[in-house]
Amino acid sequence: MRAHEAGALHAEGYGGPPLYLPSPGDVMELLPQLWASSVARDERGRLTVGGVDVVTLAERHGTAAYVMDEDDFRSRARGFRDGFADAFARFGGADVYYAGKAFLCTAVARWVDQEGLHLDVCTGGELAVAQRAGFPAERVAFHGNNKTVAELRAALTYGVGRVVVDSFDEIDRVVALATELGVRAPVMVRVTVGVEAHTHEFIATGHEDQKFGFSLAGGRAMEAVARLLAHPEAVDLRGLHSHIGSQIFDTGGFEAAVHRLAGLHRRVEEEHGVAMPEVDLGGGYGIAYTSQHDPLPADALAAAMAAIVGREFGDRVPRVSVEPGRAIVGPTTFTLYEVGTVKTVDLGAGHSRTYVSVDGGMSDNARPALYEADYSCTLANRASSADPVLARVVGRHCESGDIVVLDEYLPADVRPGDLVAVPGTGAYCRSLSSQYNHTPRPPVVAVRGGESRVLVRRETIEDLLALDVADD
The missing domain is CATH 2.40.37.10 (Lyase, Ornithine Decarboxylase; Chain A, domain 1)
Known part of the structure; x- marks a missing residue:
């Protein structure tokens, strides 16, 4: 201004x-x-x-x-699907979750399914759209920093492929509900990696002073992992999740985030003797709103991300997933x-x-x-x-x-x-x-x-x- x-x-x-x-x-x-x-x-x-x-x-x-x-939406969805599949082929591929919070309706959920993407939802309402569209439950991720008991019950009953836990209170809720329902809840731990994304402060989500996730600082993320692993009958710990912000135009922030996630991933495996098969790097990829914006094409973005993951995880790369929303529908x-x-x-x-x-x-x-x-x-x-x-x-x-x-x-x-x-x-x-x-x-x-x-x-x-x- x-x-x-x-x-x-x-x-x-x-x-x-x-x-x-x-x-x-x-x-x-x-x-x-x-x-x-x-x-x-x-x-x-x-x-x-x-x-x-x-x-x-x-x-x-x-x-x-x-x-x-519609054709443009489908083309962009395929561009992310194919770009990440090709770039991560040497690691066994990657999964692309469309971030439904960007825009979701029944028809769009069906397009996402038809184009072979997964779907990320963050409220019971978005989950209801996925169910109405007949979206395969195992390809749905459920996000949110304050999921209600009713929402978590609906997600576990539907059989979503992952619940991204965001607080100790939520861990308690998931364990209790999974025990009650007789299921083993697949969960990922949202980690606040302490990365300042170059974007507006209201849509930067990787730094410490905000509402999302468990911070690396102070050992909160490790404590969350320990609490989940204490309930193997109710919880299947799939891996770690990070999201550093939105409307991002370079991969520098992702490089720092992956470095810290990889370090935490190794520490969990070494200290707890468990193999976590997945890691989610979030989304936030920018688009051009005016001539001042110069976003990376999906294939170039995927190649850069694959190079970062390869350097940081070495020869033990977990299954990687990403969550573009704006970059597909915007x-x-x-x-x-x-x-x-x-x-x-x-x-x-x-x-x-x-x-x-x-x-x-x-x-x-x-x-x-x-x-x-x-x-x-x-x-x-x-x-x-x-x-x-x-x-x-x-x-x-x-x-x-x-x-x-x-x-x-x-x-x-x-x-x-x-x-x-x-x-x-x-x-x-x-x-x-x-x-x-x-x-x-x-x-x-x-x-x-x-x-x-x-x-x-x-x-x-x-x-x-x-x-x-x-x-x-």
């Missing part, structure tokens, strides 16, 4: 674009790294996805709407909005800003408000030869922080009734959505082969009122 002790208007660059955003030669140009693979413009300048233009989608499904390229989806108002605000000192208000906002994309996340956007329903103007795309909610796109160039003739598309909204947008100001949530629409279909229907006012218990 720009700041100056004499006030905002004195700050360097105030009123101008961020350094990563030069004025475009062609304001209608699409940056391929920001969009699903099938997104293009037709001869009328309309954005198309999967062979369907956005004007048709808006007429059919309304706005705001999340629009997902780029597959854009949010389609209709412009409602356009106004130019005089900022003083020779600066002005164009505010473009759309029919959505922080209720369908909370990330800019939560993390100061940057997004891009484009005029989607027509061609324009107008000069570019630096714009701020904002939502319809009663908050000044209701910003969808902080800075982006749009054609100067953008006007009410136009459609604007914001790419990279597949992850943590529908998942974090709310009904703020009693705004019904948008639908999720999948497009494939020239056809569109609704995966998650639009909420209605009737849906909102149905939960309101009146005193009639």
Whole structure:
């Protein structure tokens, strides 16, 4: 954030674009790294996805709407599956768990199954989606720092392939439930490895001062292992788990994490005489939201991770798993909005800003408000030869922080009734959505082969009122 002790208007660059955003030669140009693979413009300048233009989608499904390229999702899922299988082939392969918290619905769970991935869930609700989709229980992992007894009972009854334990209280719950149900619970220990991932503090999860996992410091992780091993009849200790954060663009943090996990893995085997067959390195791989982001392709990421694992574990590499979510679903989806108002605000000192208000906002994309996340956007329903103007795309909610796109160039003739598309909204947008100001949530629409279909229907006012218990 720009700041100056004499006030905002004195700050360097105030009123101008961020350094990563030069004025475009062609304001209608699409940056391929920001969009699903099938997104293009037709001869009328309309954005198309999967062979369907956005004007048709808006007429059919309304706005705001999340629009997902199904083939792109499947392709990215296969890219991780095959990339990690190839890179880890000398170690016997690797498992890819799709992190359902990024976005999950019944159809997506079935796609994940069909493409040969595993599934990571972290609440009873996400587990219920997996069950509804018929996802194989043995390929489901159950996460979460405060799983309830009811949720753990459901997971163990379903027969999930792993429960990632996160606290001593949870260990007690798992042991008690497994004993009651007459099962042997497969568990992994989430380890806080003390690695500072280069990301926003709210989504960095590997450092010590946060709610997840058992820290290496102070011996908490070893104590968790000992408590689990004290109940062999109820617990099958599968291995160790680490997750250092989200929206990460290099493997340096993973290298430090794997080094510490490997050391703990060896110590457990030496001190307790047990062989733990698995290790999970988590996810958090970044995507391109704007031109400033440069993520690694899945195969390059897998190769780098395999090299790290080989160096740290030597000739005794356990079965490795990873958990991409955002990296699979994020780029597959854009949010389609209709412009409602356009106004130019005089900022003083020779600066002005164009505010473009759309029919959505922080209720369908909370990330800019939560993390100061940057997004891009484009005029989607027509061609324009107008000069570019630096714009701020904002939502319809009663908050000044209701910003969808902080800075982006749009054609100067953008006007009410136009459609604007914001790419990279597949992850943590529908998942974090709310009904703020009693705004019904948008639908999720999948497009494939020239056809569109609704995966998650639009909420209605009737849906909102149905939960309101009146005193009639």
